[in-house]
Amino acid sequence: MRLGRQTYAPDKRAFVTHVADIAGSDEAMGNLRHYIDFAIDCGEWGCASHEKAESKFRDVVTKRLLDSSGSSSREIDCILGGDLINQIVPSSFSARNFDIPFCGLYCACATFGQSLAVASMMIAAGMDKIICCTSSHFATAERQYRYPLELGTQPTPTSQRTVTGAGAAMIESSGPDHRCPEIGAYTLGKIVDLGCVDANNMGAAMAPAAFDTIAAHLRETGRSANYYDMIVTGDLGALGRELLAELLRKEGVCDASNLNDCGCMVFAEGQKCGLGGSGAGCSSLVYCSYLHKLLVSGQLNRILLVPTGALLSKDSSLQGESIPGIAYAVAIECR
């Protein structure tokens, strides 16, 4: 059901019934160490390349979802998701291991939000079980966007660290008997580009997109920001979160008191991870390992998850293009 220009409430209830996550060793030593399901010991994780390892992350979380939900692969209608690598190969390479239809999506680090929104549409269209999975890997992202791993470069004061890990959520048309989060509404993002060109400062490039989507969501649903226990962005990092809060206050949208950011949650102080985590796996890892558990246990009732993406490539940066940002808002709540 359309609520506004960009916002929809699902016509059919879409429950987030099961989650699974996997994280790199740094992530597993960070703030979420007590929540992460499974941690790998080294970046290559016994694979011939980091890309293969990222693909294996997806195999593992998908299998864990199938196991925990007691579903066979034939019962799953679709795998949705993506990653940051060219032609999203880790996603499609992982999907070839399962006899399940696959829809690859790409919106950089906002892909998890995009997946949840699309899953909700698919449920409304008649599907019953959908897996949403996004992943990222520090080593594959460095090669994709920056320099070889062993090159002795110094991070800039605004750089963030790509999260190594993956999160997968099972979206179902029917919920269990016990308390279960569901998708309450979703707001599709518009590309917002305020001319930021610094590829090492993606928080600043994405904050206006997050602002635009959050403002649209609150306006179109008629909700105040306090309706949500937490508004949690994807990977703005410390600077992006500060900029977003300033924009929200300046434009009179809300006081930003319940604003948080997955990127700021992942790593602990002193882990030398710049201004926080980033990557397509950042919001999915934080949601699946942490936020979902808080929703199920009742510590949170309603959150607005707003994964944010910077839609740049290494070539577009070199060609002097500014960085287009995007954010999807998905309300996840327990009724």
Added chain:
Amino acid sequence: MIDAKSYAEIVKEATPKTQEARTLFAAFGIGGVICMIGQAVFDVYAQFLNADEKTVSALTGMTMIFFGALLTGVGVYDKIGYYAGAGSIVPITGFANSIVSPAMEFHNEGIVFGLMARMFGVAGPIIVSGVCSSVAVGIIYYIVGVAA
């Protein structure tokens, strides 16, 4: 929605600055230590090899390149670079690092199209500008030499 210009001002104000006192000191200190090691290698060669200064210089360069490549291979040089910044990029060990690191990174794409094709991805601009400027200096040197 805020306009791009006012947003750029907010970003500029909020963006943390490089702590130059710390980074310059680290670059100077670590870069200095690398150069001191280079000088020590030079002195040892000059002392124990019966060779002229030019040969000793070349041998020193080769030795430092070897150290740079070795430290890159065992995964230490990037950690030095994290603290040293330009201090470990400017010496010849940094040049070795800039060639060995892409060679390691891209070996998965095969020897020819991976390792060989892409190992100069970082150092390429340095080599091109080095060759071009040496040609320019050579021409100037020739003209000045003829005039004199």
